[in-house]
Amino acid sequence: MRIALSLAGRLLILLVIFAGIAVAFGLAMVNSSLPDSREEPGIPTLSAAVAITLDEHGIPRIQAMNERDAAVALGWLHARDRMFQMEAMRRGAAGRLAEIAGPSALRLDRFSRTLGLVQSAESDLAALSPQARDLLDAYAEGVNALIAARGRLAAPEFLALGEPEPWRPVDSLLWGKVMGLWLSGNWRRELEYARQAQVLPADRLDDLWPRDASAGRPDLAALPGAVPLARILEAVPVFGVDAPLPDSASNAWAVTGARSASGAALLANDPHLGFQAPILWYLARIDFPDGSFRAGASAPGVPAIVIGRNQRLAWGFTTTHSDTQDVFVERLSGADSYETPDGPRPFTIREERIAVRGRAEPEVLLVRETRHGPVISGLDGIAAAQGHVLAVSMANLAPRDTAAEALLALNRATTLAQARAAAALFTSPPQNLMVASAEGSIAQYLVGRTPIRRAGDGRLPSRGWDGSMDWTGFVPFDAMPHIENPASGQIANANSRPAPADHPVFLGVDWYGDWRLRRIRELLAERPKHDLAGFAAMQNDVVSLLARDILPALLAVPPPPGLPGRAQALLRDWDGAMRAEAPQPMIYHAWLRAFRRLALAQGGAPEGTSAGPEFTRLLLTDPARGAAWCGAAGCAPILARALVEATAEIESAQGGDPAKWAWGRAHLATFEQPILRFIPILGGMTRLAAPSPGDGETLSRGGMRGGGDTPYAHLHGAGLRAAFDLGDPDGAVAIIATGQSGHPFSQHWDDLLQRWRDGDVVRLGREPAMVAGTIRLKPEAAGVPSEPEPRQRRR
Secondary structure (H helix, E strand, O other), X not given: OHHHHHHHHHHHHHHHHHHHHHHHHHHHHHHHOOOOOEEOOEOOOOOOOEEEEEOOOOOEEEEOOOHHHHXXXXXXXXXXXXXXXXXXXXXXXXXXXXXXXXXXXXXHHXXXXXXXXXHHHHHHHHHOOHHHHHHHHHHHXXXXXXXXXXXXXXXXXXXXXXXXXXXXXXXXXXXXXXXXXXXXXXXHHHHHHHHHHOOOOHHHHHHHOOEOOOOOOOOXXXXXXXXXXXXXXXXXXXXXXXXXXXXXXXXXXXXXXXXXXXXXXXXXXXXXXXXXXXXXXXXXXXXXXXXXXXXXXXXXXOOOEEEEEEOOEEXXXXXOOOOOEEEEEEEEOOOOEEOOOOOOEEOEEEEEEEOOOOOOOOEEEEEEEOOOOEEOOOOOOXXXXXXXXXXEEEHHHOOOOOHXXXXXXXXXXXXXXXXXXXXXXXXXXXXXXXXXXXXXXXXXXXXXXXXXXXXXXOOOOEEOOOOOOOEXXXXXXXXXXXXXXXXXXXXXXXXXXXXXXXXXXXXXOEOOOOHHXXXXXXXXXXXXXEOHHHHHHHOOOOEOHHHHHHHHHHHOOOOOOOHHHHHHHOOOOOOOEOOOOOOHHHHHHHHHHHHHHHHHXXXXXXXXXXXXXXXXXXXXXOHHHHHHHHOOOOOHHHHHHHXXXXXXXXXXHHOOOHHHOOHHHHOEEEEOOOOHHHOOOHHHHOOEEXXXXXXXXXXXXXXXXXXXXXXXXXXXXXXXXXXXXXXXXXXXXXXXXXOOOOOOOOOOXXXXXXXXXXXOOEEOOOOOOOOOEEEEEEOOOOOOOOOOOOOOOOO
């Protein structure tokens, strides 16, 4: 027995030793995947050496001889710092996430395959100019040089997944396809609206989905009976579950030179997208020998600055939320065809085979397409109704998408006229492009394709079989409601209607509230002239004009006894500021969340009905509509019940003293790695979180999911803030929400998070304040020009 125990003990010791060796080896490999801060790799396709200096945050300053060499360098840097993020993006767009993530990614894969994003990108690549294709080639050369040198060490995730496939120019176009898809999601709203229309009267629908008095046709399509819209929506990716981006928003504003302290125009932009770790954006500055430069936010996968400035022009984007997608009800004509105005037509059919990690056989998806677009009611084997299917038309997937061409042209533009010419090339997604020039001019151009409908306003699914509601083309660029150098000297947009209601171009029927826009105008009116620091401070403003609008209704509720009454009393002197350390925003949001749920149930809305802040404001400021939903006594009784429920909820989480409650403890800005978040332990290790101020209606946007175990978690907002002063060559400040690196063990994984939370910025000047690394990309050929030596540390 002693001998047996001794042998078992020895085996156990050996196993522990081997396990320790394996762990040490794994950690050593992960550590080896960290990039060096000083190296001199060779890339044969460079025309000249490229000098790169890294500042203390890992933000590169690139000195390149020409635009092509700069694209090579940017591709190399993106791959160095964000290769797995790029891999996840292209896999998501191509419907190949399940290969590495397993069945949990199937819903997103089915959706991407059904839309045919890869086929669309391949077709668009062939239609681009030779110059644009050459820059995409150059970018891919840089990415592939890094992959060739690092292999599985390109990112720690590849230690388990294997070496990434070579980057292709078409992969860069997939980034635009993904952004086009998630920045124009009206088609899903049509299905949600149609589902509500099956059970609610028209006046209730207009309360839930506020209808603006737009031009356009009021005649709506009628769906055939018994369409299982809830099941169809369940087959579509959902933000916060398996889709990386939610409904989007953004702020942007600009002032002319006459309103600027520098005498040149100023521009600020903060795009609001779903949070992830690392964040979508990567900061960089590129300088050329002739003194020209580009600085701002790039996106890994894209060979250009997406939001930024050059020596003479600055640019930024917000989403128009115009309606550029329609669902069409197609009537079947037999098993394999559908009806058209010209008679039956067979479906275009393609087979998609989706490999799934952990399964021996791939899933086979049969995609059917009609003349309007792919059939979405077959995403999960779901039929729309007897004899019908649902297809979707998306302007962002129309052929000959030249958005890549437009972005490259915008990077080169130095005048308002050149910016307008670049804007005309943008085909997707629908955006407000705001520009400012060194001459002091400003403009806003509505870009992207906007469909012209033969009939209908696009709010409900349209008849597809008779052609009566087809698209007849797209609105010409010059007919869109652009703005150039307004008399006010300022332009602002925050996703509310971007054009007057009487403008002849029909953009859509559903628009969001204008509280952020009104706040921007208030702040711009406070000072006759503005500067860069003031613009950056405005981006961190947390005053909610919506809260100020509806606070009187909350204070009019008779004070309940006990804890609810004490909580309500804290709102009496509140200014509507959503400060992280304050209790009032916590009380306000919990109260309104409970109120919406009770009011929807009282008004007969089906379970799962969503309602935005526009609905809440309507019920609390319009007595007639409040009575329609809350009952003849109005909404005060429901508000009183909601306050009791809300304070009990907060008490269970933050204790019984309302004065010690804090919004930031519930409103945590949360950033998760899109793939690793599904893996136990690793998901928690790579999650970033920080208490944050703001909410969905403040300039410092703090968008929330609204449901689940963490309804107040901050998951959607300004992952990038940037501001530009065209009067100063170094007048570019920005901040991103996580860090430059996508490597969880890197010091730059999260080193900008606290500065972002606190409203700080970094300057993207020509000379970094501190040099933390130097990289020299060398052409592996003789007799090529050389660049200046990397800049020395500033003394």
